[in-house]
Amino acid sequence: MIIDGSNTLPEFQFESFLDNNTKNEEYSKLFAPRWAQLAGWSKKEFIKKLEVDSFESVMEEIFSTLKISLSMENFLKMLRESNVAYHAIHNMDYGRDGSELPVDHDYIAEILNNYPNRFIGFAGYNPHKGTESLKIVRKALTEQGYKAVVLPPYEHGIKADDRRYYPLYSLCDELDIPVWIHSSINYYRETSVYIDHPSNLEAPLTDFKNLKIIAGHGGWPWIPDMIAMLLKYKNLYVDTSAFRPNYIATPNTGWDMFMYYAxxxxxDKIIFGSDWLTLGIPINDFIKEVEDWPLKDSVREKFYWKNASQLFKLSL
Structure with a gap:
């Protein structure tokens, strides 16, 4: 049994990249070949398409194909066949414009209601939208079945220890709700690579004694710093999502210390997370690569589902 703590829905993953702004362009170019592969194209076919059509039109064709192959029915079938008991839905609230409305949480709430005991809703908070965003997150957590909160500091342009996040931390501390925070490299050229450094989690962990934080994406490339934080703070957890498992298990890629201490x-601090949709790898193939990790059987069980079940109060 597996609980995937870092993911989204196919429609969210691909629709967000159809809005090809200057920020998304970097990610689109990075992951486009992988999504083409997920759609059944070879690398050669993808390159040939780009020689004839624009990048935008090729991406639209890829996403149109994936929209069919990853319909909700097919998507749920893939999860069942891969023994994924719960799948995260990160409902991110992106952007740095405080005049925009908070992201809608009702749609995901409907999915959580229609498919009980299948998904874990992560409510998106945006510090630039202040009280309005906080109200929506509170409703999501107390009335709509969400079990966690998700934050992308690189998207908001501020570090995780910025005081504008503190109202959210206070709420999660009060409700005993974990917060997933992007804690790894970002590829936005106009945003510092260090904005998501694991050390930025230290102040909130110190200031809120009961706050539980999941460091998303493992802290790479700052693995020694991430390990030090995990060893020191009892309420800090980590996942290794958005990286190929084969890469993580390969010596000299920067993950050696993580694999040793895991x-x-x-x-008791490691949580399974994949972001297989972002990586363009079918979830079953992703899990096969994780199976090659040199984890003890008892540790693998904790990593796959036991730690997450306790953290998200799933009672499995």
Whole structure:
């Protein structure tokens, strides 16, 4: 059994990149070949398409194909066949414009209601939208079945220890709700690569004694700093989503220290997360690569579902 703590819905993953602004362009070019592969195209076919049509039109064709192959029915079938008991839905609230309305949380709430005990809703908070965003997050957590909150500091242009996040941290501390925070490299050229450094989690962990934080994407390339934080703070957890498992298990990629400590001192702090939709790897193939990790059986069980079940109060 597996609980995937870092993911979204296919429609969210691909629709967000059809809005090809200057920020999304970097991510689109990085992940486009992988999405083409997920759609059944070879690398050669993808390159040939780009020689004839614009990048935007090729991406639209890819996403149109994926919209069919990853319909909700097919999507749920893939999860069942891969023994994924719960799948995260990160409902991010992107942007740095405080005049925009908070992201809608009703649509995901409807999905959580229609497919009980299948998804974990992560409510998106945006500090630039202040009280209005906080109200929507509170409703999501107390009335609509969401079990966590998700934050992308690189998208908001501020670090995780910025005081504008503190009203949200206070709410999660009060409700005993975990917060997933992007804590790894970002590829936005106009945004500092260090904005998501794991050390930015230290102040909120210190200031809110009961606040539980999941460091999303493992802290790479700052793995030693991430390990130090995990060893020190009892309420800090980590996932390794958005990286190929084969890459993580390969020596000299920067993950060596993580793989070593995962089997012992960090075994109660590690959470399975994939972001397989972003990577363009079918979830079953992703899991096969994780199976090659040198984890003890007891640790693998904690990593796959036990730690997450306790953190999200799933009672499995």
């Amino acid at each position: 089997n012992n001192l960090l075994q």
